Amino acid sequence: MLFPLRLLRPTTVAEASGELARLGERARLYAGGAELLPLLRHRLIEADCLIDIKPIPSLNRIAWDGSRVRIGAAVTHRRLETAPVTRERLPLLASAESQVANIRVRNQGTLGGNLCFNDPHSDPATALLVHEATVAVAGAGGERRMALGDFLVGMYATALGPDEILVEVEVPPLPPGWGGAYLRVHRFQRPTVGVAAAAKLRDRRLEGARLAVGCVGPKAQRLGELEARVQGLPGTEAARVIGEAKGYLRGLLQPVDDLLGSADYKLHITSVLLGRALSQALESNVTGSG
Amino acid sequence: MVGEMETQRTFDLALTINGKPWSGKVPVEETLLEFLRDRLRLTGTKRSCESQVCGACTVLVDDQAISACGYLAFEAHGGSVLTIEGLASGNDLDPLQQAFIRNVGSQCGYCTPGQIMAAKALLLENPTPTREEIAEWLSGNICRCGAYPAIAASILEASRQGPGR
Secondary structure (H helix, E strand, O other), X not given: OOOOOEEEXXXXXXXXXXXXXXXXXXXXXXXXXXXXXXXHHXXXXXXXXXXXXXOOXXXXXXXXXXXXXXXXXXXXXXXXXXXXXXXXXXXXXXXXXXXXXXXXXXXXXXXXXXXXXXXXXXXXXXXXXXXXOEEEEEEOOEEEEEEHHHHEEEOXXXXXXXXXXXXXXXXXXXXXXXXXXXXEEOOOOOOOEEEEEEEEEEOOEEEEEEEEEEOOOOOOEEOHHHHHHHOOOEHHHHHHHHHOOHHHHHHHHOOOOEOOEOHHHHHHHHHHHHHHHHHHHHHOOOOOOO | OOOOOOOEOEEEEEEEEOOEEEEEEEEOOOEHHHHHHHHOOOOOOOOOOOOOOOOOOXXXXXXXXXXXXXXXHHHHOOOEEEOHHHOOEOOEOOHHHHHXXXXXXXXXXXXXXXXXXXXXXXXXXXXXXXXHXXXXXXXXXXXXXXXXXXXXXXXXXXXXXXXXX
């Protein structure tokens, strides 16, 4: 049973933001509810008002603007998994979205809700970091944009101000000639480890590589130092370097022992998956067109 | 600036349930599961994990599988809800129901309505799924008795008969 709730259904971002500012923490933005309703049910957060943002038309759009796919915050995982524009231009993201939870959660849960909740055990952020996505947030002070990596502050924490709403996620395709892969290990509904890799070979050496890990640390993160270390190496040599990078991964991600596995287990799986994702990225020629 | 909006505590809901129209007021916080089981006494849809993990409460809203436990009833406004009670046509069981009976696609039966409704959504979208596609689609429907092989066999058999009603 949920406590009694009141409902607001604004039709513009300005209305939603105004109500959020007026009602404060007693009101929560509500999109799919996949993350919010369990928290309310288990009394982990207190709120007595839902601000349903799904009636805001702009938040439901997926559009290609010539250089990026612009995804409204209320677009569901299932739409991202199946929409032609994501499958063609962002196959790495579509693949990650196809692995989120189960078909029911994907039908209901939204990308915006997932990113704003910022549960460390989640798939989309990891794939989006490799795409170098940016987000647009709007509030009383107007609209601002930032890199997704800056939006994801820490475990369950984002850069959103009290009256701000995540409006849109802007996702550029991988550069021409790059391949990508998203791989995960899960024993329960949420992933234990999720990794994304994107890379391009030139003369059999890595011209560039982007690597990201989710679930192991408090938030999804890019592995900038490891990316720099493997640049210029042949693929097999890069896989060896990744396999030997557990110390770096431990320092950056600071994994903990929990029900999903020991810290050592998670680090082992992370380096194995990173190696596999990199080799799949190099084999894949479905990079999406820029 | 934007004026204050009126909040609402109840929702004037109008929808169809298993083909029949229903309208009335529901509290905002009423889940579709509570609406179906407690208000309409449609108890075929089961309550179990209440966290969108187990699939026992799977129903279809506009042909899409959702967890009734984690879905507010007002969201189905204007839509069409299909539950296990609406699958048969009179005494004619849906091909999925027939196949589950023939293949003994259940043991204790508690998860079965959810398994069948999840399978219904799959067959509406993909009438001839492979066994792998069935396993992937139903990975979120848990059977603690472990009847998975018979469940998959039932769905494969039903799919070969073509779509149900």
